[in-house]
Amino acid sequence: MKVQARFVLIAVLLFIANSVFAIDVKTDYDHHVDFSRYKTYSWAKVEMPDPLWNDRVKEAADKELAAKGWTQVPSGGDVSLVAVGTTHEKTTLRTFYDGFDGWFWGGFGDATTVEERYKEGTLIIDMFDTATKKLIWRGSATDTVAGNPHKDMDKLNKAVHKMFEHFPPKSKE
Secondary structure, rough: OHHHHHHHHHHHHHHHHHHOOEEEEEEEEOOOOOOOOOEHHHHHHOOOOHHHHHHHHHHHHHHHHOOOOOEEEEOOEEEEEEEEEEEEEEEEEEEEHHHHHHOOOEOOOOEEEEEEEEEEEEEEEEEEEEOOOOOOEEEEEEEEEOOHHHHHHHHHHHHHHHHOOOOOOOOOO
16 A cells, blocks of 8 residues: 555656646747847737736736836837737546556556546737737747636746747847
8 A cells, every 4th residue: 555655646746746847838039020129019919718817918928028128108019919818628647556566577556547637728929010010929838727826827927937038039130
C-alpha cells in the first residue's frame, strides 16, 4: 500500500509541476515594421468568453505596454489592439500503477487509467497599424483554466508579461 501511495503522490506532484509551467506563449511580428515609430495605442476590441475578463485583459496588457513606454489613448493611437479569448474542454488519460513486479518478474502489476477533463484557455492579442490596418504583431498564450478567479488572474498576468517580455521587437532592416 505504501508503494501505491508513493506513486500517487509522485503523479500528483508531476501534474502540479506540469500545471505551473504549462503556459504556452508564442509571438510573431512583421519583420519589416519599425516598432520604434509607434508610441501610442488604442483598444479596438476585447472579446472574452466571460465579459468580466474584458477589463482584466486590458489592464494586464496596459501594464506591460506602459512599462515599455507606450501610452494608451482613447482613440486614434498609432496602433490598434484587439484581444480575443477562447476556452474549450480537453480530455487527458492518466494511468497509475499500483505495484511493480519488475521487468523480469512478471510486469508492472495492475494499472488504472482515468479520464480527466479540463478547460484550456487561449488569449490572442493582435496589434494593427491604425493607418494601414495591417497586422504588425501577434501574441498568444494558452494554459489550463483553473476555474478560480484569483488563480486565473495570476495566470493571465504571467502569460501577458511573458507575451510582452521581448517587446517591442527589434527591426531587422
